[in-house]
Amino acid sequence: MDCLFCKIIEGSIPSRKVYEDEFVYAFEDIQPQAPVHLLVIPKKHIPSMNEAEPEDAELLGRVLLAAKKVAHDAGLADSGYRLINNIGKDSGQVVFHIHVHVLGGEKLGALNA
Numbered sequence: 809m810d811c812l813f814c815k816i817i818e819g820s821i822p823s824r825k826v827y828e829d830e831f832v833y834a835f836e837d838i839q840p841q842a843p844v845h846l847l848v849i850p851k852k853h854i855p856s857m858n859e860a861e862p863e864d865a866e867l868l869g870r871v872l873l874a875a876k877k878v879a880h881d882a883g884l885a886d887s888g889y890r891l892i893n894n895i896g897k898d899s900g901q902v903v904f905h906i907h908v909h910v911l912g913g914e915k916l917g918a919l920n921a
């Protein structure tokens with residue numbers, strides 16, 4: 809599978825892991841857009857939410873709960889943070905393996921800025 813994030817999960821491409829369990833992997837973004845910028849991915853390869861199916865509901869819930877956990881572990885529980893999921897061309901998605909961005913550690917700009 810020629811997928812960057814699948815290679816990160818299997819360890820053939822290095823990453824700075826912050827959390828892992830049976831279903832989910834989380835790591836630091838290589839080009840942080842905020843003081844805290846983490847990525848949370850399912851271990852199952854799903855290109856984007858466009859390809860997610862009802863059978864993935866539990867897995868996607870696990871991804872969101874892992875995003876909360878890594879945000880809290882990074883000290884963002886009280887200050888707040890933002891979760892972002894890009895889907896397709898107009899969103900700017902460049903890696904086609906579902907990922908949730910966890911952004912925080914500063915006052916974030918307005919969504920339409």
Ligand code: 5GP
Nearest residue numbers: 823835836837838839894900901902903904
């Ligand atoms: P997208 O635009 O697809 O939502 O976000 C992809 C994210 O993956 C970007 O924020 C980018 O910096 C990050 N990224 C791309 N390649 C690598 C890599 O090799 N390692 C890590 N840790 N992050 C990466």
Ligand code: ZN
Nearest residue numbers: 811814853905
């Ligand atoms: Zn993948």
